[in-house]
Amino acid sequence: MLKKPCGTFDETYAQDMSVIRTPYRGGLLILLFLFLFVITPLIADNYALGVMNLIGISVIAMMGLNILTGYCGQISIGHVAFIAVGAYTSSILSQHLGWPFWATFPSAILVSGLMGMVIGLPTLRIKGFYIAISTLAFHYIIVWAILHGGDLTKGVWGLPCEFPELFGISFNTEKKMYYLIMILAVIGTVLAFNLVRSKFGRGFVAVRDNDIAAEFMGLNIFRLKSIAFIICAMYAGAAGSLYAHYLGMITVEQFPLIDSIWYLGFLIVGGLGSISGAIFGVVFYRLIAQIVLFAAPMISEALPFLSVSGVAGFTQMLFGLVIILFLVLEPRGAIHRWQLTLTSFRLWPFPY
């Protein structure tokens, strides 16, 4: 029902290219909107909203990494550093200069984007593994800069950051923040979705799959890679800015290197080069974390030799296991498996 029935053909190319191809898809989208903006705020308590807020922020960050790593094939392990750049830009502007949210948010995106451009420059000469290492270096440069930023970043003490204020509304509760984050996450996702089906998206995949052939075909590889880096950094900047304004306080410890690796893990689980896969990866990880958190006291009771905090560490082990299982069993991610399932339902009972 998500695809048109056999024998029904599109009559124009615009129809064939449209996203909402059947009424069911439109219905699903409306349901999703209802779930996000009506049902969840109604039934969720503050704790659940907090989890959703973190998911929303991660989704925004994820969209960027998905474009850079998933589509363009450039592995970045400096993603959290870009998020930190966004977060610190926002905090510094809001703390030292008293800028409001509507000014700090775009500034954070811009500053991150500029950083992305600088980091993207070496990609002219290097690729693959080496690009990953250069982004790793970037992470340490940012951490060093934050720690030695003096009054600007307040070193290890961290910086406070105001709650966002827009049109006279202060987003000072979880619920208000939830609306803001979700609206931005939806916008970010839609923009990313459009980008990857445009000529730029095709160019990114061309660079990923066969960069030499792409150059023979007249594509400007360096420009495409730079664009991917800049967009990735801008998404990270947006996520970082929201994160800072949401938490109200940031320190350098909130941006550990390991998170960059987890982001890559989300991508693997969800499926490289797929928007819905990227979202799935993030949601899946947060859910595992919550399940482990709830189950930890029970497990600890049943197995007294394990402390509660010891069990809580299972999240990372569990997710590590999940990543390994995906790599072995379904390297193309959950989204690929989902599409296979859909297709087999559609074709049943025929083999093809």
Place this chain on the structure above:
Amino acid sequence: MEKTSQTELLQLKSLNLSFGGVSALNQIDLSIYEGELLALIGPNGAGKTCLLNCINGFYKPDTGQIKYKGRDITSVPLRNRAHLGIARVFQGIQLYEGLSTLDNLLAGAHFFIDYNILSAFLYVGKAKREEIRQRRKVEEIIDFLEIEHVRKKRVGELPYGLQKRIDLGRAMAMSPDLLLLDEPMAGMNLEEKEDMARFILDIHEEWGTTIVLVEHDMGVVMDVADRLVVFDFGQKIAEGTPDEISKNPKVIGAYLGVEV
């Protein structure tokens, strides 16, 4: 083939290329005329692919000059030569595996599609119009190559013969004036070879594209080519019509062999 004119589309003048001590191309002089189907033949390692790479701009010749449409393009970089209308079908499969057939062809037409990143983000107005306009052009090629049924399949999942055809389609999407085909029929069965030969002839005749074909299957080459150029050890040893070449003792000795 009366369409073959005497206007030179591409001129190679005393081209030299060597890797280390090995001379890959040695004083090559060659003219390719507008609208002709020229075949390059010769044993493996004779320098055929090297020559294509020089025309494409992937290799820069050590000395010599390449003139295209009367303009010296020796120092024009790879990417810009595609914009000038030089397209290439590679040896083996060099497609963008993660993209669908349609997207592979559209990626071939990448530099014809004109909109900026902002409209790409919004995907309304110009972006959408341009995509539809390009789609119409690409659909013609899809129709021509008879690959409608795999239009939306990931090319990585398709059989070799089809992938090769899509590779040809992607090159056609660049609307080339000069199409370089590097062993388009390698590893194909007879039926697929016949199909491919038919497509090549059709492109040549219907679209008037100048084609340079590198191929080992002598049966095909002798049938489709207007003119042949024979290479051996980086040197051009003969040039002429299929009839002349098949009787040329130098070529028989170096490549064709004698019937026993």
